[in-house]
Amino acid sequence: MKLQTARRLAITTACATFGLLLIGGLVHNTRSSLACPDWPLCFGSAFPKMVGGVFYEHSHRLAATTVGLLTVALAVLLGLRGRRMLWLGLGAVGLVVFQGVLGGLTVIYRLPTMVSTSHLAVSLIFFCLLLYIAFQLREPDAAPLAVSPSLRRLIAIAAGAVFLQSLVGALMRHLGAGLACIDFPMCRGALWPTGVHPSVQLHAAHRLFAVVAGALVCGVAVKAWRAAEGRRALRALAVALPVVVLFQIALGVASILTFLAVVPVTAHLGGAALLLGDLVVLFLATRSAATVTVTAPQRALPDSLPEREFHA
Ligand code: HEM
Ligand code: HEM
Incomplete structure (x- = not known):
């Protein structure tokens, strides 16, 4: 019963964090990041007039407070399940507090690039940690699927790669290089422009690395689909991968062609979180099939019999 409640709360907190991520994206995309000049209050009030940019910025703070409270409640329930789970819960609380402080620093120091980029990175890590906690609370009979170690490595x-691509995207965004190239598929007439400002090359790197990340994600999808015969949930996760990655690339292109319109840019952030979440869940829902090494008995067999490996 308690397990059910804790698991439901972990899933609810992960979903709320996904929503919070999108609101955070909206704060930047609507140019509301400095709408509240102070922190932790906004114009000295916990309930300022929700008009203009304050609506986005303060809604983000209120949503973050809600996620923080959900995380504390989750930690309390985890604490009832032993030391290891308590540490996981405390880790989640520590991370959400750190994230709140990073959010505050973005305001106080007027959006320093590295702090804004770290704020995005920590939001993704926190989201993945909640997925991990939800998995730790799964039903005891829901055993992970045994797959080849190479597939798990690929996942x-x-x-x-998706996390790294997201960091490059956030760095590019916070350096103001989102429109450093507005031609497509070339970037200033070349795949890799030279003799240009480094921020243009950062933009080109984000485009080129999308191909690498996309190929890896599609490779996982094919292998996971094959390995997950008879496991509908895992197959659904595998099928979703190429669909989301194609949407993600299309949204990236749309962001440029619409000169960073709010909808495609915000959805592009959501797509990155979904893609990462899908891969993390696939990783957690599988385990490496045990590799057993059989050593030949010394006397009974010829000297040169090789050691053989097989997957259980
Ligand atoms: C669990 C807590 C939080 C999460 C998961 C979160 C997540 C996010 C995300 C994903 C973004 C978009 C980042 C980007 O576009 O690169 C963002 C932006 C932002 N967040 Fe948060 N946030 C949290 C708490 C806070 C708090 C407490 C504040 C307090 C001021 C805050 C202030 C901001 C600001 C000002 C921006 C815009 C930054 C910019 O334009 O550079 N966040 N947040
Ligand atoms: C696997 C593929 C991709 C992933 C995971 C990804 C992820 C991201 C992330 C997380 C951000 C930062 C968003 C934020 O801080 O709120 C970003 C920014 C951006 N991405 Fe991507 N991206 C991908 C592919 C692409 C492609 C193919 C393009 C264009 C051809 C593109 C164009 C952009 C642009 C223009 C921005 C900056 C938006 C701004 O300045 O506000 N992305 N990307």
Whole structure:
């Protein structure tokens, strides 16, 4: 019963964090980041007039407070499940507080690039931590699917690539390089422009690395689909990967062609979180099939019999 409640709360907090991420994206996209000049209050009040940019900025703060309270409640429930789970809960509370402080620093120091980029990075890490906690609370009979170690490695690499791509995207955005090239598919007439400002190359790197990340994600999708025969939920996660990655690339292109319109740019952030979340869940829902090493008995067999490996 308690397990159910804790698991439901972990999933609710992860969903609320996804919503919070989108609101955070809206804060920047509507140019409301400095609508409240102070922090933690806004114009000295916890309930300022919700007009103009204050609506977005303060809604983000209120939503963040809600997620913070959900995380504290989750930590309390985790604390009832032993030391290890308590540490996980405390880790989540620590991370959400750190994220709030980063948010405050973005305001106080007037949007320093590295702080804004870290704020995005921590939001994704926090989202993944909540997914991990929800998985730790799964039903005991929901065993992860045994797959080849190479597939698990590929999932981890693809997740790392999507995270890295997101960091490059956030850095580009906070350096104001989102429109450093407005031609497509070329960037200032070349795939890799030279003799230009480094921010233009950062923009080009984000485009080129999308191909690498996209290929890795599609590779995972094909292998995971094959490995997950008879497991409908895992197959759904595998099918979603190429669909989301194609949408994500299309939204990136649309962001440029619409000169950073609010809808495609905000959805582009949501797409990155969904893609990363899908890969993290796939990783957690699988385990490496045990590799057993069989060593030949010394006397009974010929000297040169090789060691053999097989997957259980
Ligand atoms: C769990 C807590 C929080 C999460 C998950 C979160 C998430 C986000 C995300 C994903 C963005 C968009 C980042 C980007 O576009 O690169 C954002 C932007 C922002 N957040 Fe938060 N946030 C949280 C708490 C806070 C708090 C407490 C504040 C307090 C002031 C805050 C202030 C801001 C500001 C000012 C921006 C715009 C930054 C910019 O334009 O550079 N955030 N947030
Ligand atoms: C796997 C593929 C991709 C992923 C995971 C990804 C992820 C991201 C992320 C997380 C951001 C930062 C958003 C934020 O800070 O709120 C971003 C920014 C951006 N991305 Fe991508 N991206 C991908 C592909 C592309 C492609 C193919 C293009 C264009 C051809 C593109 C164009 C952009 C632009 C223009 C921005 C900056 C938006 C701004 O300045 O506000 N992205 N990307």
